[in-house]
Amino acid sequence: MTRRPVRRALTVWRRSIQARVVVSTMVLAALVVGVVGWLLLHQIADGLLDDHVAASQAEARNETTSALVRLSAATGGETDAAGQVAQLAESLVLRGDARGFQVAVTGPVGGSGPAAVGTRSTPGLDTQSVPRRLREEIESGAGFAWTFAPVRYLPETGQESAPAVVAGASLLLPADGSTYAVYYLFPMVEEAETLSVVQRALLTGGALLLVMVGGVTWLVTRQVVVPVRIARRVAERLASGRLQERMHVSGEDDxxxxxxxxxxxxxxxxxxxxxxxxxxxxxxxxxxxxxxxxxxxxxxxxxxxxxxxxxxxxxxxxxxxxxxxxxxxxxxxxxxxxxxxxxxxxxxGAAVLDLEDINLVDLAHRVVEAVRPVAEAHGTHLVVRAVGPCIAEVDPRRVERIVRNLVLNAIDHAEDREVVVQLARDDQAVALAVRDYGVGLARGEAAMVFNRFWRADPARARSSGGTGLGLAIALEDARLHGGWLQAWGEPGGGAQFRLTLPRRAGGALTRSPIPLVPPDASRRGRVAGARLGVAGTGGTP
CATH class of the missing domain: 1.10.287.130 (Signal transduction histidine kinase, dimerisation/phosphotransfer (DHp) domain)
Structure with missing residues (x-):
């Protein structure tokens, strides 16, 4: 079922210049729009990302500085490290909730301090969102570092993970003199939404642009293709014999x-x-x-x-x-x-057929026996090869004249060598081929052997008394039957003439039971026959 639409589409593609121009233009426009859109989207994404990274780093540094100020303002005698860490984490979480980022505080790091206080973070935050490489960098003594990582949330929150900028800093806690790590996670939700809006806008704009380009191309090509189609139809009517047809002329353009x-x-x-x-x-x-x-x-x-x-x-x-x-x-x-x-x-156009069913094998034997004295006078041996009868509805007088002309022509050019008359049949057609091994035909001569009064060698005597019209009449007789008469030859390799007739009068021919290029031809002759050696009326080698 899918082959028919595909076949129709391929037919439209082959036959319609307008369809090829419109489709090609839209494909090229789609490539250009895609490349331009991709570049614009990447530039916008890079700009948003750079801005977000810069803002996140500045925010993290400011929050770290504020935390250090608040810690230095604490009373010097305070020794409750856990309470101080909890107070620090609470203030950072509150500031993060107000400004849209999450916080995680861990420590002490590097084995300093009497005891670890664990990790305190924004409620619902999965603390595994902090990359291990960033943890190791901060714990190794780096004062500040950042990286990209997805921020994840606990399942009960119902929030989805999102890309984020994760920054880390180390703080010295006055209560116990230990170093603690603070991580800031800045989700890029707004930036992702902005990119999504920009992407949808680019896709919508690109689609509308492609439709507009396709419509404009269709209108422009229509102005050129319609006159060409009119010219084609007029030319077809002229070719069919309606010589009075003309094109309508309007305007003064090209x-x-x-x-x-x-x-x-x-x-x-x-x-x-x-x-x-x-x-x-x-x-x-x-x-x-x-x-x-x-x-x-x-x-x-x-x-x-x-x-x-x-x-x-x-x-x-x-x-x-x-x-x-x-x-x-x-x-x-x-x-x-x-x-x-x-x-x-x-x-x-006065020639008519007197049809009857005959066996072409009997007809070929009759012709060979009639011309045998001529063949013997030239030292030529005639052979008839057939497998079974070849019955066809033809005009016996005209077909006998064709075969006689072909055999006499072969005797004239056989140069005392054998002439073979071969017959074969299939469900559609019967064929008779006359093969000689004489002078053959030069390149291009196979297209002229059926011309009236044409001779391959004007100096060569017509030993059979021919008039120069025999092959031309044979060709007309074959056409009158709806058949093919074709010639093949190569210099020094002889020639073969093939007559193909439908078994029933009025039948259509699509193939011949005998190949035009004989199997015993040289390789060069077979190649030349496949390319140029077919001449006469209809058919293929």
Whole structure:
């Protein structure tokens, strides 16, 4: 259940510039506010602490001086040490209650005096609040010392412990001449409350500041992002073919000038696209008309050529050779004319499929047997490899033409080596791959092999009588089926062409049963194929 909100949040983060800017600004603002607040809080705390320490030390020294004055004013003949200590402790406790600090009197210290009187302190005070290190320092003879420590109270008081400044001083008691220790505990309750108030104020102010920064950032980015979103929607409509779409221009700022430039670009693109469409229409019409018009004179020339070819044995050697060349070129010209007519049908969108269920393995064997004489003339051995039948709903004539073009192309470039036709299937698709081990394809040529009239090596003769349109027609046939036709190759390592078709007409393809880069390719060829070697229509290696 938690994955869906997380996925939505990640989608918004990836797609929304405004969300990224607002969140990034708030995060940076939070860091700045946090650092500034931390510094301010520490400065305030240090100031309060220094003031409290100074005031506590002054108060402790004053109380010690007052106690010494009162003790020196006592009658010299008084020998009741316990009573004198009790009177001293009582006066200090009363003064502490009035001024907000606690007192503890212990002694005698250092083993002086006839007997210890114990510890007298403010009622409810836990005398263990005085740190041992401070006790040892005072008992060792230090006249005055202080430290930080928590002041604790007895459970029955219900008071909570609090940080405090604990100061200690030693006093000489006239009654017995012994040294006693007086400890003053100054709780920092008010300072803690002040720091708490300051902390709450900083947190509240920081939160309000972050909200304000987020709101301002959202408003500012909205002024920039909204026109960009409008431009994106207009661009999407332009890409879908609605070339008349334009952006609304208001004002004279940079965004208005951007909208004006965008509209000018759209108008220019619209004009150029219309010119290209018109040129393409004229070109397609020209090819179609010329192809149809050439059929009549070609038929006449064909009839005359057939007569000459049949009577070639009665001619002299030169005339006989001319008749044979004429017949060969007429055959090639007829194939070229048929290919041009087929291309014109694809360009006009008039090509349709005549679907039926066939076994591509049988079709591949039929094509291989038909072209075997050509392969034997080139010293090329043809092999068909398939595991089980590969049934698919396709147009047999068009698929057979694709396979024939691929096999003849492989024979042309196999350089007297083996050509392997491999077939495979899965639940979604059937695939046929034609692998040769000849000259292969140079880097970048796999993206051009399906171009019309393109040749990898213009000086290389077409031994199979090709027209330069075979692979282009094969690509259009594959697209008409909703399939993929792709090429891979490496120089000196041969090439592989892969045809992938859905098993049912109209089915979607997401993978192919045969890898485009063959397993026997070199390591460099596999890397190049994974990066650049895929060309044709759709799919992945």
């Amino acid at each position: 965004l208005a000038r951007l909208a004006t430039s965008f509209n000018q670009m759209a108008t220019s693109l619209q004009q150029q696209i219309r010119q290209l469409e018109e040129l393409s229409r004229v070109q397609r019409r020209f090819v179609s008309d010329v192809s149809h018009e050439l059929r009549t004179p070609l038929t006449t020339v064909r009839m005359a050529g057939d007569v000459l070819h049949e009577a070639r044995d009665d001619f002299d050697p030169v005339t006989r050779r001319s008749a044979e060349l004429l017949q060969t070129e007429l055959d090639r010209f007829e194939v070229l004319l048929a290919d041009l007519l087929e291309i014109s049908r694809f360009d006009a």
